Amino acid sequence: MKRxxxxxxxxxxxxxxxxxxxxxxxxxxxxxxxxxxxxxxxTLFCLVLQVITGVALSLLYQPSSSEAYKSLQFIxxxxxxxxxxxxxxxxxxxxxxxxxxIHMIRVYITAAYKYPREMTWISGVILFFMTIAMGxxxxxxxxxxxxxxxxxxxxxxxxxxxxxxxxAARLLLGGDTIGGHSLSRFYSYHVFIIPAIIFxxxxxxxxxxxxxxxxEPAKVGRLVDPKxxxxxxxxxxxxxxxxxxxxAAWRDVIFGAITIISIILLAIFIGPPKLTGAPxxxxxxxxxxxxxxxLSIFSLFALMPPKIESYMIIIGPALTxxxxxxxxxxxxKGERHPLRRPWxxxxxxxxxxxxxxxxxxxxxxxxxxxxxxKPLTAKNVHSTDTTVIAGSVLFYKKGCLYCHxxxxxxxxxxxELSDVSLRLSPADLTIRIVNxxxxxxxxxxxxxxxxxxxxxxxLNSRNSK
Amino acid sequence: xxxxxxxxxxxxxNEQRRSFLIKLSLGLSxxxxxVAGVPVLAAIFxxxxxxxxxxxxxxxxxxxxxxxxxxxxxxxNADPEKWSGVTxxxxxxxxxxxxxxxxxxxxxxxxxxxxxxxxxxAHLFMCPCHGGVYYKDGSVAAGPPPKSLVQYPVRINKNxxxxxxxxxxxxxxxx
Numbered sequence: 001m002k003r004x005x006x007x008x009x010x011x012x013x014x015x016x017x018x019x020x021x022x023x024x025x026x027x028x029x030x031x032x033x034x035x036x037x038x039x040x041x042x043t044l045f046c047l048v049l050q051v052i053t054g055v056a057l058s059l060l061y062q063p064s065s066s067e068a069y070k071s072l073q074f075i076x077x078x079x080x081x082x083x084x085x086x087x088x089x090x091x092x093x094x095x096x097x098x099x100x101x102i103h104m105i106r107v108y109i110t111a112a113y114k115y116p117r118e119m120t121w122i123s124g125v126i127l128f129f130m131t132i133a134m135g136x137x138x139x140x141x142x143x144x145x146x147x148x149x150x151x152x153x154x155x156x157x158x159x160x161x162x163x164x165x166x167x168a169a170r171l172l173l174g175g176d177t178i179g180g181h182s183l184s185r186f187y188s189y190h191v192f193i194i195p196a197i198i199f200x201x202x203x204x205x206x207x208x209x210x211x212x213x214x215x216e217p218a219k220v221g222r223l224v225d226p227k228x229x230x231x232x233x234x235x236x237x238x239x240x241x242x243x244x245x246x247x248a249a250w251r252d253v254i255f256g257a258i259t260i261i262s263i264i265l266l267a268i269f270i271g272p273p274k275l276t277g278a279p280x281x282x283x284x285x286x287x288x289x290x291x292x293x294x295l296s297i298f299s300l301f302a303l304m305p306p307k308i309e310s311y312m313i314i315i316g317p318a319l320t321x322x323x324x325x326x327x328x329x330x331x332x333k334g335e336r337h338p339l340r341r342p343w344x345x346x347x348x349x350x351x352x353x354x355x356x357x358x359x360x361x362x363x364x365x366x367x368x369x370x371x372x373x374k375p376l377t378a379k380n381v382h383s384t385d386t387t388v389i390a391g392s393v394l395f396y397k398k399g400c401l402y403c404h405x406x407x408x409x410x411x412x413x414x415x416e417l418s419d420v421s422l423r424l425s426p427a428d429l430t431i432r433i434v435n436x437x438x439x440x441x442x443x444x445x446x447x448x449x450x451x452x453x454x455x456x457x458x459l460n461s462r463n464s465k
Numbered sequence: 466x467x468x469x470x471x472x473x474x475x476x477x478x479n480e481q482r483r484s485f486l487i488k489l490s491l492g493l494s495x496x497x498x499x500v501a502g503v504p505v506l507a508a509i510f511x512x513x514x515x516x517x518x519x520x521x522x523x524x525x526x527x528x529x530x531x532x533x534x535x536x537x538x539x540x541x542n543a544d545p546e547k548w549s550g551v552t553x554x555x556x557x558x559x560x561x562x563x564x565x566x567x568x569x570x571x572x573x574x575x576x577x578x579x580x581x582x583x584x585x586x587a588h589l590f591m592c593p594c595h596g597g598v599y600y601k602d603g604s605v606a607a608g609p610p611p612k613s614l615v616q617y618p619v620r621i622n623k624n625x626x627x628x629x630x631x632x633x634x635x636x637x638x639x640x
Contacts, residue, residue, distance in 0.1 A: 066550020149579060152633060156578035159635035169635045170512045176632035179553055180546025282539035282556035284572050284580035287593040302595035306609045310638050367596040399587035413596050441598050441606035446588045
């Protein structure tokens with residue numbers, strides 16, 4: 001033991017470990033920094049988990065447009081613990097996005113971005129968007145049909161950038177079309193370029209945390225005054241500060257460990273997302289949808305008025321980034337406590353409700369045609385009239401059932417028609433079908449008069465659930 | 466700052482030397498970065514520099530398409546890399562309007578590029594992503610697409626139908 005201690009003393013003396021790191025590890029933090037402070041470190045734990053599992057996945061993955069899908073199948077079905085590894089990386093990404101979001105909301109609600117922590121906030125905003133970018137590029141690396149088509153969707157969004165849109169789309173895909181360069185690029189974005197930016201800003205973010213200290217818990221009536229804050233904070237640490245390790249860090253470790261264990265359990269019991277079809281851009285039976293953290297934006301694209309959408313696809317994200325970056329410049333002093341900043345709390349709640357509602361809508365995707373719809377069952381037609389039955393068949397064949405619901409069958413895009421005859425007369429129905437509407441094709445040029453009358457007869461028989 | 470540093474600063478000769486050393490160090494750093502950066506930037510911006518050729522690809526025989534029908538055709542992109550595998554393929558919806566008239570529609574929805582499907586009985590193209598719908602002539606019938614389906618050049622070459630390889634149509638902000 002004595003010998004080991006001696007060896008460690010030599011290593012420590014020559015490496016400077018204690019001298020360099022102990023002041024950092026044991027730096028004083030304000031008292032009362034409790035459980036609401038654990039989300040930043042939990043994000044960092046998730047990042048470390050992502051790096052480790054990402055490196056492991058890279059040992060098995062083939063970053064080539066022609067081979068990536070096969071290697072994903074190998075990882076999922078054949079490699080030892082490959083499926084769990086994929087699962088950890090997937091849920092780790094989800095965990096990181098959840099933790100960074102909660103961390104950001106906590107910092108906003110308690111106004112911890114105010115003087116002198118403006119740059120900590122700005123680097124945090126950059127890290128937030130880089131985390132989302134990592135999630136999205138990671139989804140593309142699955143390189144199944146969903147990955148291929150999602151990359152086209154991303155290129156289309158970049159295409160809306162004024163003047164340089166087409167170039168940006170080309171740069172993303174590595175050419176005019178999906179091809180050999182596409183996956184190599186996504187791999188480089190996901191494995192080298194974005195992580196390099198993340199490492200840079202995580203280092204900077206942590207350096208600022210050490211330099212400016214973590215924000216003290218907000219107190220009603222205690223204002224941030226840039227003229228006196230630094231001196232006050234320094235004095236407060238001298239008088240009341242407690243060493244970060246272990247008196248504050250234990251909460252970070254416990255919460256971080258729970259987060260990591262939860263991610264691993266989810267990976268084992270739920271597993272990674274199933275792979276869709278092969279990455280064939282000529283196979284059109286794909287239904288591209290992003291992973292859950294991008295689903296709210298995907299929903300927004302369906303719900304925005306088409307006239308402003310092309311503009312909002314670019315202006316929306318640009319404005320969001322600008323507002324977040326401008327925040328500490330607009331308000332960098334004064335009250336920090338949420339009770340004295342009710343609009344900040346209200347705004348945060350609104351954003352959370354808005355994003356969560358869009359997510360729930362995205363899960364249901366009522367705007368998408370229900371291609372999986374089957375012909376109406378006899379129970380749902382509930383008629384022996386041959387015209388009505390023929391109308392029900394046409395209702396399916398002409399695609400009406402993709403968007404309209406009859407009892408428990410059909411889509412959600414248009415109004416439910418189970419009892420439409422109680423609302424609309426045959427003449428009204430005919431006008432609607434022939435002329436269509438803002439969200440319905442005009443079937444006047446598609447149906448023959450006989451077909452139209454048959455469908456109207458069917459709909460006119462819809463008078464109960 | 467110690468006395469020695471003060472002396473160094475005060476002497477004009479040293480000031481000149483200091484200025485020279487700063488310029489030399491920064492200049493050499495910049496030069497090295499610029500020289501090393503050329504191939505790096507070339508790799509990043511290669512897709513903008515390299516021109517993709519446009520080629521006519523045969524997608525079928527004339528008599529394999531009935532007048533009034535719309536069919537899915539697939540073809541190989543121009544100049545695909547050897548490691549592209551199945552990703553070197555593209556698809557289009559080919560409509561035979563008349564005996565000697567064909568229209569080839571891009572399979573990408575003009576809203577966000579998702580793959581539109583032709584519903585033959587309904588005579589409509591439908592997009593699974595956000596519910597965009599197009600008529601058989603490619604014009605918008607419903608949903609968020611800002612413009613009609615993009616058409617690819619198509620020609621009859623002897624007895625073969627050929628489509629010209631094209632870029633994925635990217636909708637711009639003013640669409």
